[in-house]
Amino acid sequence: MGQGESKRERVVVGLSGGVDSSVTAVLLQQQGYEVIGLTLWLMKGKGQCCSEGLVDAAQLCETLGIEHQVVDTRERFQKYIVDYLVSGYEQGITPLPCSQCNRAVKFGPMVELARHDFKASKIATGHYARVHFDPHRGRYQLRRAIDRQKDQSYFLYDLTQDLLAATLFPLGEQTKAETRRIAAQYHLHTADKPESQDLCLIEAHGSMQSFLDQHIPAKPGEIVDLEGTVLGQHQGIHRYTIGQRKGLGIAAQKPLYVVALNVQENRVVVGDRDSITLTSCWVQRVNWVSVAPPQTPIQAEVQLRYRAQPVPATVVPLAADRAQLLFADPQAGVTPGQAAVWYQEDRVLGGGVLESG
Numbered sequence: 001m002g003q004g005e006s007k008r009e010r011v012v013v014g015l016s017g018g019v020d021s022s023v024t025a026v027l028l029q030q031q032g033y034e035v036i037g038l039t040l041w042l043m044k045g046k047g048q049c050c051s052e053g054l055v056d057a058a059q060l061c062e063t064l065g066i067e068h069q070v071v072d073t074r075e076r077f078q079k080y081i082v083d084y085l086v087s088g089y090e091q092g093i094t095p096l097p098c099s100q101c102n103r104a105v106k107f108g109p110m111v112e113l114a115r116h117d118f119k120a121s122k123i124a125t126g127h128y129a130r131v132h133f134d135p136h137r138g139r140y141q142l143r144r145a146i147d148r149q150k151d152q153s154y155f156l157y158d159l160t161q162d163l164l165a166a167t168l169f170p171l172g173e174q175t176k177a178e179t180r181r182i183a184a185q186y187h188l189h190t191a192d193k194p195e196s197q198d199l200c201l202i203e204a205h206g207s208m209q210s211f212l213d214q215h216i217p218a219k220p221g222e223i224v225d226l227e228g229t230v231l232g233q234h235q236g237i238h239r240y241t242i243g244q245r246k247g248l249g250i251a252a253q254k255p256l257y258v259v260a261l262n263v264q265e266n267r268v269v270v271g272d273r274d275s276i277t278l279t280s281c282w283v284q285r286v287n288w289v290s291v292a293p294p295q296t297p298i299q300a301e302v303q304l305r306y307r308a309q310p311v312p313a314t315v316v317p318l319a320a321d322r323a324q325l326l327f328a329d330p331q332a333g334v335t336p337g338q339a340a341v342w343y344q345e346d347r348v349l350g351g352g353v354l355e356s357g
């Protein structure tokens with residue numbers, strides 16, 4: 001290093017090839033960081049995080065004059081996401097792979113690579129969420145983004161304190177409209193890329209159904225009511241989700257919902273709305289984020305789906321990383337495999353995976 005030159009702090013930015021991560025790189029460069037672009041190659045084929053994404057990310061780095069690295073993560077993605085999804089659907093649950101993807105496929109490996117290969121202390125992504133250190137609590141706090149429409153904190157509840165300490169979310173403080181404005185201002189070729197609407201896997205395969213059909217063979221069975229009366233046939237329980245109403249193909253006098261997916265008997269069990277309405281449920285693989293695991297029950301607002309309205313509940317911490325949720329009002333949207341994430345105001349306290357039964 002020459003005299004008078006100061007060593008700039010280095011940050012590794014996860015680049016998917018989309019507008020959000022592009023603007024993240026621009027903002028950090030503007031703030032004086034030495035930015036390295038890192039693209040994880042997740043899947044074969046075309047799509048946002050596949051070949052098209054790699055090329056767009058490479059082009060962005062060329063425009064910004066920064067280093068770009070691509071790391072082949074396909075095996076990890078296969079193990080933690082594809083296999084996890086397939087075995088979940090085979091067992092009659094509806095897994096949400098995004099939180100697991102963030103912790104095990106993206107943030108964990110990115111922080112490792114940043115520290116050991118790139119000698120960088122920080123990583124950054126284009127997620128809409130906020131993180132800051134609270135000296136009173138002695139912990140990093142994960143919070144919702146300023147832009148509530150885009151807020152992605154729901155998908156980040158599984159991050160650890162160590163990962164949060166190493167992470168920057170520059171977009172958490174601004175709206176998506178501002179992000180697009182910055183992309184246009186810097187003439188980024190990613191400025192007009194359409195918003196991703198769904199799971200990256202679904203975008204790559206056209207639909208969840210076609211993804212599952214490629215991985216799970218059809219296995220016809222019966223659709224029955226709670227008394228065991230056969231009402232129809234199905235082509236495989238992996239095609240159904242608990243709580244599902246549409247697409248059952250059964251004519252009935254009142255609306256029917258999927259109540260249970262019985263793997264042993266290969267049966268889809270249906271019932272009326274009351275039979276899917278719960279006053280409590282259990283959560284496993286709980287991660288407490290912004291607070292240490294509490295010893296006594298806490299009051300929180302629980303979100304049972306991405307974009308669902310949070311509902312008031314008591315979270316009862318249990319042994320072995322489990323918790324029980326006691327809803328203030330009965331809830332019909334409890335889908336095993338999806339994430340339940342609990343908040344106090346805009347702070348993510350914790351979350352976990354909804355259990356069946």
Ligand SMILES: Nc1ncnc2c1ncn2[C@@H]1O[C@H](COP(=O)(O)OP(=O)(O)OP(=O)(O)O)[C@@H](O)[C@H]1O
Nearest residue numbers: 014015016018019020021039040049125126127196
């Ligand atoms: N394949 C990847 N390699 C590295 N980082 C990634 C990859 N995919 C996603 N990320 C990081 O995670 C963030 C959120 O990803 P998500 O899939 O939710 O896309 P998004 O919100 O549409 O963002 P973008 O517009 O950057 O694609 C991205 O902004 C990026 O920083």
